[in-house]
Amino acid sequence: MHPTAFIVFHSAAPHPVEPARLRSTLAAAGHRVLSEEPFEDPGRSGSRWEVTGSVRQLRALVNPLDGNNARSEDPAVRALSISVVPSELVRAPKMLLVMDVDSTLIKQEVIELLAAHAGCEDEVTEVTEAAMRGDLDFAQSLHTRVKMLAGLDVAVIEQVRSIIELSDGARELIASFKAAGHHVAVVSGGFAQILDPLAAELGLDFACANDLGIEDGKLTGTVNGQVVDRAYKETMLRAWAGQLGIELGHTIAAGDGANDLDMVGAAGLGVAFNAKPALRDAADARIDLPRLDVIGNLVGIA
Template identity: 80%
Template sequence: MQPTAFIVFYSAVSPCIEPASLRQTLAAAGHEVLSEQEFAGPGRSGSRWEVTGSVRQLRALVNPLDAIYARSEDPVLRGTSLTVVPAELVRAKKMLLVMDVDSTLIKQEVIELLAAHAGREAEVAAVTESAMRGELDFAASLHARVATLAGLDAHVIDAVRARLELSDGAADLVKSFKEAGHHVAVVSGGFAQILDPLAADLGLDRARANDLVILDGQLTGKVNGEVVDRACKEVMLRTWARELGVEMEHTIAAGDGANDLDMVGAAGLGVAFNAKPLLRDAADARIDLPRLDIIANLVGLL
């Protein structure tokens, strides 16, 4: 039986315009389009094609065209994306989606919201940006940023939690996975005191983040134990897949920065969500639109 994969393309334009020369390129290389399924949602529309050929073969054809869109100065073209998704992932009875939190599941960076209470937001934001570009060691940068929080009243955690905004489509994404019998988890270089209540509210299966040290009702400027860095994120992806009985080929990892590189690279499908160039260039799929539920479109759940 000939192998197949899914080519998914979408655009912020509605209806989605079929990428130029895609059909001819596939035919010239001997690939057949077996089926086409259109989809639409807030801010995008697109199509999933099941195509004969291996993932490797199809990515060799599709990725150069997607790179042209990614580099385009035209906002319409830049909002167009092509992704090759393994057929075995789309058809998996049980998938595991693991997401980063700051600037992925939520719109903000929690460390910056906390630092604002100490009058250090701009300073911390600059360090965060550099770390997410991969210019700084994440663990060292985290310790330096958390140190700016020393002396803050622990009640600022509640104030920050109240300000959190889920990324557009995040709740629908989680709902689509859970209702289909799949698993959703989050792993964050942020803080458990913020993440754990959010994960509980969303009904997530697993959550892991750093633990802020609080003493006598104040933040000490330190974290307990191992820092959740890029290596730790990959370990959690693999650990949770094993615990939940999910094959690694049936996992999806999504994030936005260098701290997500290892888990995005290890997953069956790695997704760069409005990401820094280092991660976007390494991922299997890129989402440059502000809708997290596009991940569900990639695997046929929406």
């Protein structure tokens, strides 16, 4: 039996020309399209094709057609994302989706919201952006930023929690995965004091984040215990998959920055969500639309 994989293409609007180019490219290389499942959901349009060939073969073919790599001045072409998804992932009886939190599950960076209360938002934002680009060691950057929060009243945590906004489609994505019998977790370089109540509200299976030091009702400017850096994010992905009895090839990891590189690389499908270049270049799939539930389209979960 010939191997197959799924080619998924999506954009903010239908593309009458690019799918034809894709079909022509596949046929010229001797690959057959076995099935097509078009989708039209909020904020995007696309289709998922099952195609003969290995993941490696198909990625080599479609990579030049992907809008991220296509040499075109046409913004419509550049907006088209084409991903190759392993068929064993799409057909897995149980999947584990692990997501970053700041700028992925939620729209904001929590540490910047806290820093606004401490009067050091610009300084913290500058360090955060450098860390997400991969220019700074994450653990070092975290300690530098958290130190600037020393002395903040603990009541600020609740104020920040109250203004957090989920990314568009996040709630729908989680609900669809859970309804299909799959598992969803989040791992964050942010803070458990913010994340844990949100994870409980969303019914997530697991959540892991840094623990802010607090004494006498004030932030100490430190974090307790293990720093959740890029290596630890991968550790948690593997640990949760093992705990659930899920093969690593049946996992999905999604994030936006350099701190997500290890878990995105280790997962069965690594997704870059409106990501920095370092992660966009390394991920198996990219989403450049402001809808997190496109992840469901990638693996056939409505």
